[in-house]
Amino acid sequence: EVQLVESGGGLIQPGGSLRLSCAASGFTVSSNYMSWVRQAPGKGLEWVSVIYSGGSTYYADSVKGRFTISRDNSKNTLYLQMNSLRAEDTAVYYCARAAAGTYYFDYWGQGTLVTVSS
């Protein structure tokens, strides 16, 4: 059974850093396209970042230069390192899988809440 479990969210002050994790089971992270998608309170979905099976990474303009996506193949886990956090980064962060060669998100985690506030 495919499962994605995010962790690492919490309350952080503006300018701070946080690392989110997404532990996967039932499939191999490195063989798929793994994304982070966020949702601010009461708002819509916003795509944040992707790491392709080949290792290429891409980011939304809103986080470029501040966030870094990575994966640990030995732990079958996806990460999102978030630096220079701003109030507008407050959101539930979901990890989502797109199977390699496909361009839709077929599995999602339950999300982890990040709150940026002083």
Added chain:
Amino acid sequence: QSALTQPASVSGSPGQSITISCTGTSSDVGGYNYVSWYQQHPGKAPKLMIYDVSKRPSGVSNRFSGSKSGNTASLTISGLQAEDEADYYCSSYTSSSTWVFGGGTKLTVL
């Protein structure tokens, strides 16, 4: 990376059909047959309903259908049921190797 344009809300009575539009550009919706639709109930993770414009994942009711014309994609739900009340989001792959979502549409079943 502008969001795709969706109506903020739509409504319909049980048994009726509704259609939600999703307008992008030639760099996303119009350029690829990689439009997908997601259903989200309050407090839950999104669920894939339609992929590659018009394909349904296993387990999704055939009351859900998708189409595309030019830069606009559409999701149609026929035979509305109370359980269909949720937020719906379209998404498209883009020419920048990224994804973009629509702003979301709140469906109310009257």
